[in-house]
């Protein structure tokens with residue numbers, strides 16, 4: 001039960017009733033009580049009927065459903081978020097299954113593309129390179145005083161849609177909406193940040209409506225200096241903040257993570273969050289296929305940030321399970337633009353290096369051309385699992401899926417690229433081509449499949465199963481750093497929640513409606529791991545769970561009183 005005194009919101013004395021209605025953090029719309037309307041001078045500014053939050057949610061849902069496109073629904077929800085945050089989260093939390101595909105993938109991708117047309121009200125921070133000298137001053141704004149969680153992007157690799165310039169801000173906003181709805185992070189403590197270093201998207205640069213900095217992307221030392229200034233300013237302003245890097249291009253994602261992971265509490269969602277959801281879902285899939293982890297062979301299509309992050313964490317899990325490190329490394333077949341990653345290939349990035357196959361291991365392979373393509377890998381290495389993070393639509397075609405099904409009783413096939421338009425396969429096709437034997441996970445939501453005459457939901461294998469819990473666990477325990485072993489703890493905690501653990505015919509993952517419970521379990525596991533690694537302050541393994549619950553915000557209207565008033 002909430003303590004009524006602590007639960008009351010203290011409204012600054014200087015705010016007029018009209019200003020309260022215009023502040024999305026304070027606004028309750030028609031749900032202000034008569035006493036509050038008396039106290040804050042709201043009579044006349046609102047229609048007389050006092051609504052309940054449930055009534056408001058029902059009204060907004062009716063309006064939302066009357067739109068004919070998802071972009072209109074996205075725009076409507078963004079407006080609500082910027083008008084009345086509590087109601088936005090009440091609506092989202094009560095209707096996760098219906099609204100997640102709007103505020104998150106796939107529609108958030110369209111939201112990013114239409115960002116300039118849809119832009120109405122400020123949310124978060126836009127730091128553009130021409131204002132580099134003013135970063136500290138911008139971050140000093142008292143509106144951001146309570147910041148505990150930051151999601152930052154520079155918009156260069158937005159989902160599988162590439163460079164979206166300032167439109168990429170839609171992603172930190174969407175991710176933080178899930179932090180609150182699923183992870184219980186209070187909205188006033190969540191800050192989306194966009195680093196505007198220009199864009200190389202010609203279409204955007206020519207768009208007269210574009211609201212970002214109309215300049216080609218700044219790279220090299222000037223880019224690095226800007227990021228350094230940004231991180232230094234963030235650290236100074238909020239020394240305990242947790243910062244999530246999101247949708248940075250392959251050329252920057254890993255190196256920025258490596259540069260900053262020992263300086264503040266930070267992680268890269270595309271590398272580490274994706275790795276944890278893929279590992280957790282693969283561990284769950286073992287309940288269905290019966291092939292132990294130490295006997296898995298993994299083909300990853302797209303050897304970028306997500307692909308190498310996934311391979312690294314699954315490899316660590318294999319080593320944990322007893323496979324010698326050298327042998328574990330041989331179990332991975334990473335296929336990129338130039339085919340299978342092989343020793344001696346030019347232009348190999350440092351993060352790809354652990355996964356190079358030795359030339360002699362493939363010397364006897366039958367191959368269809370000069371390069372070793374995905375099908376060659378499947379025919380020769382006979383992988384047990386195929387994971388797609390390439391943003392290449394339909395790369396898992398009929399031939400590929402049938403080849404996986406020919407070598408495996410239950411091939412694991414995860415087309416994880418987002419949004420739907422970039423997925424490597426449609427799960428309905430995978431189901432058909434594998435004669436219903438494939439174990440499927442997708443990055444974006446897809447319609448249910450028919451299995452044995454019954455509807456079977458497709459597991460949305462998305463890092464949204466991980467980051468809200470990791471963030472919650474980190475802030476609840478005030479973790480100083482986020483380590484790979486904390487992501488391993490998250491992956492294992494997710495696998496423990498798998499319905500397939502109890503029934504191999506069931507789903508690999510809990511439904512998206514359970515994301516809040518998933519976040520709690522993951523937060524506790526991550527928090528305990530942080531305690532074990534000596535990274536926390538003020539908590540012990542025994543108090544982590546209570547700290548996690550105490551941190552969680554829920555969307556409900558609290559009573560308001562004026563600061564200084566004693567009623």
Ligand SMILES: NC(=O)C1=CN([C@@H]2O[C@H](COP(=O)(O)OP(=O)(O)OC[C@H]3O[C@@H](n4cnc5c(N)ncnc54)[C@H](OP(=O)(O)O)[C@@H]3O)[C@@H](O)[C@H]2O)C=CC1
Nearest residue numbers: 159160250302304305306336337390391417418443462463
């Ligand atoms: N389900 C989930 O939770 C997540 C899904 N993703 C999705 O994964 C995708 C990739 O993300 P990320 O790894 O960060 O992006 P990256 O750009 O870092 O990696 C993509 C890789 O795929 C390669 N690639 C491009 N075309 C081909 C091709 N024809 N054949 C083989 N490889 C190819 C790219 O090469 P090159 O650089 O030369 O183009 C690059 O190395 C995105 O669609 C993203 O939405 C990402 C994170 C989480």
Ligand SMILES: CC(=O)C(=O)O
Nearest residue numbers: 159247270418462463
């Ligand atoms: C889900 C996610 O982080 C991505 O597609 O980039």
Ligand SMILES: [Mg+2]
Nearest residue numbers: 246247269270
């Ligand atoms: Mg991402």
